[in-house]
Amino acid sequence: MSTSTEKAPWHGIPRGDIPWYPTIDAETCIGCQLCYVTCGRNVFEMKEAHAVAVDPMNCAVGCSTCANICPTAAISFPPLDAVWKLERERQIFRTVKKEAQRKEAREEVRKAREAAQKALEAVSTRAKVEIAGEFGEKRFLVRLEELIEGRPFDIVNLRLEVPTVKGAKQKAPSYMTFEVTSERQEDISAFLGEIKQLVHDASLVLVSDQRL
Ligand code: SF4
Numbered sequence: 019m020s021t022s023t024e025k026a027p028w029h030g031i032p033r034g035d036i037p038w039y040p041t042i043d044a045e046t047c048i049g050c051q052l053c054y055v056t057c058g059r060n061v062f063e064m065k066e067a068h069a070v071a072v073d074p075m076n077c078a079v080g081c082s083t084c085a086n087i088c089p090t091a092a093i094s095f096p097p098l099d100a101v102w103k104l105e106r107e108r109q110i111f112r113t114v115k116k117e118a119q120r121k122e123a124r125e126e127v128r129k130a131r132e133a134a135q136k137a138l139e140a141v142s143t144r145a146k147v148e149i150a151g152e153f154g155e156k157r158f159l160v161r162l163e164e165l166i167e168g169r170p171f172d173i174v175n176l177r178l179e180v181p182t183v184k185g186a187k188q189k190a191p192s193y194m195t196f197e198v199t200s201e202r203q204e205d206i207s208a209f210l211g212e213i214k215q216l217v218h219d220a221s222l223v224l225v226s227d228q229r230l
């Protein structure tokens with residue numbers, strides 16, 4: 019058996035004072051390795067095709083998962099009475115109460131962080147807009163320029179796709195894509211609404227608007 023490192027106390031009780039650890043009956047163990055892969059505390063190692071409890075006092079007090087799942091019932095634990103007796107004698111519930119308060123405080127901080135992160139993710143500072151229609155006489159670009167004039171938004175990566183020059187002359191539909199950005203990294207939702215209104219007023223078709 020390997021030498022255990024110093025264990026953390028269990029609700030104020032030194033771990034070494036608590037009689038809770040697995041014992042394996044080597045005769046009964048069939049070496050299936052289920053306990054070895056299941057235990058998250060590295061209590062077991064496999065030696066010569068049998069499980070060995072190499073760090074028994076690293077077992078979580080009160081846990082008996084490995085014993086419950088062992089197919090041959092080769093793992094046993096001491097009676098729980100000794101643990102219950104210790105809980106009473108050492109009055110661990112004062113410690114537990116303080117631990118619970120600290121846990122609640124940590125949980126509140128974690129939830130507040132998650133809520134702040136979600137709120138941040140909900141803010142869109144950039145969106146891609148795709149429009150179709152006949153742009154030439156509608157002076158759409160001029161109106162777009164007027165809309166952003168003096169405001170903390172910009173239109174970038176603007177592309178106008180005209181299928182053919184002849185087609186444009188014949189007023190065949192063209193496509194325009196651009197990205198709306200916020201210079202102050204603020205939410206652009208309301209401004210995007212104004213752009214949609216502009217598209218509608220110019221009798222163009224909003225093909226898509228995608229938050230980036
Ligand atoms: S689960 Fe049981 S049978 Fe399987 S290796 Fe562990 S002690 Fe042995």
Ligand code: SF4
Pocket residue numbers: 040056057058059061076077078081082083084085
């Ligand atoms: S009872 Fe739980 S913690 Fe203890 S050895 Fe088994 S699986 Fe690991």
